[in-house]
Amino acid sequence: MLYSVANSLNIKAMGRIHAIVSDGTIVTDVEAFRRLYEEVGLGWVYAVTKYEPVATIANAVYGVWAKYRMEVTGRPPLEEVFAARRQAGECKDDKSCKM
Numbered sequence: 001m002l003y004s005v006a007n008s009l010n011i012k013a014m015g016r017i018h019a020i021v022s023d024g025t026i027v028t029d030v031e032a033f034r035r036l037y038e039e040v041g042l043g044w045v046y047a048v049t050k051y052e053p054v055a056t057i058a059n060a061v062y063g064v065w066a067k068y069r070m071e072v073t074g075r076p077p078l079e080e081v082f083a084a085r086r087q088a089g090e091c092k093d094d095k096s097c098k099m
Contacts, residue, residue, distance in 0.1 A: 030058045
């Protein structure tokens with residue numbers, strides 16, 4: 001898969017999960033996980049996140065996790081990951097890197 005890293009918006013986008021629905025709609029955060037789990041027959045795992053206040057709480061918790069997951073898991077920031085991939089030749093150019 002190629003992911004464009006031409007600007008900081010792309011790195012920011014990598015900071016949170018995104019999914020594209022068959023109609024082209026982009027969903028993010030907990031809704032993306034819910035839709036993905038539904039597609040593989042495990043929708044019950046995230047079903048409760050359809051309802052308030054669970055949806056708001058789940059998105060808040062995910063937001064904190066998304067912001068700090070690299071640090072918590074002992075990995076470098078995304079900016080450093082992409083810089084290392086560019087230097088290692090994993091990128092065709094300054095616009096796309098192999099993930």
